[in-house]
Amino acid sequence: MSGHILEADSILHSFGTRSLLSDVYLKCQTGEITGLLGRNGSGKSTLLKILFGSLPADNKHIRIDDKIYHQPFRHQLIGYLPQDAFLPANLSLHQIIDIFIPSKTNRSRIKEDERVKLHLKKRVNQLSGGEVRYFELLLLLHLDAPFLLLDEPFSGIEPIYKEHIKTLLRAYKQEKGFIITDHDYRHIIEVSDKIILLTNGACKHIKHLRELEDYKYIPPGSV
Numbered sequence: 001m002s003g004h005i006l007e008a009d010s011i012l013h014s015f016g017t018r019s020l021l022s023d024v025y026l027k028c029q030t031g032e033i034t035g036l037l038g039r040n041g042s043g044k045s046t047l048l049k050i051l052f053g054s055l056p057a058d059n060k061h062i063r064i065d066d067k068i069y070h071q072p073f074r075h076q077l078i079g080y081l082p083q084d085a086f087l088p089a090n091l092s093l094h095q096i097i098d099i100f101i102p103s104k105t106n107r108s109r110i111k112e113d114e115r116v117k118l119h120l121k122k123r124v125n126q127l128s129g130g131e132v133r134y135f136e137l138l139l140l141l142h143l144d145a146p147f148l149l150l151d152e153p154f155s156g157i158e159p160i161y162k163e164h165i166k167t168l169l170r171a172y173k174q175e176k177g178f179i180i181t182d183h184d185y186r187h188i189i190e191v192s193d194k195i196i197l198l199t200n201g202a203c204k205h206i207k208h209l210r211e212l213e214d215y216k217y218i219p220p221g222s223v
């Protein structure tokens, strides 16, 4: 897959009288992981939903390879891992892989994953939270979409899986661009090529990690 560029600007969004996103610009390209940080309630999940196209914004301008899209997910250009589990609870992993993944090669790859193959016959509701999270992420990585938005991919994941997930992200960024957000900020910082802090409705591009302290996102002396 050759390189792709996702650019979003002029994103405005309010809930009632509260202006949440007022001046958002961000750019992501294949080969790159963008870490999106921000305090609770700063609007990270809202921004990802707007980029994906599942939440209508008051205003938005999303371009992929210079073409404007209102709902990029309808064109299989963006995949999205929401904060909450999204898979049908009563289907087996085997069934879900066959339904979600168009490519036979990719279906086999997922079924051969050592953390998935043990559970293929189980239903989603028979897995632990961390096992489901890992499976969801693996499914998304095997979609054709050039961009993936990951909302808290490390949530509920045991340490050794977190390391494995970082390895997967580094491997798949050869062909995909990622925007990831998680409060496990050390993992985000470690795996990301660039860091954005969402604060006061705008994206601040962080050049030096100490700026995260200046913006009071992390305590003094953390980096």
Ligand SMILES: Nc1ncnc2c1ncn2[C@@H]1O[C@H](COP(=O)(O)OP(=O)(O)OP(=O)(O)O)[C@@H](O)[C@H]1O
Residues within 6 Å of the ligand: 015, 020, 038, 039, 040, 041, 042, 043, 044, 045, 046, 047
């Ligand atoms: N549908 C909605 N209606 C009204 N307010 C909402 C709605 N969705 C989100 N909000 C509010 O918008 C703000 C931002 O929510 P959002 O989930 O985007 O934050 P976040 O940065 O992802 O937070 P966290 O880090 O806690 O997950 C919150 O104050 C939330 O209560």
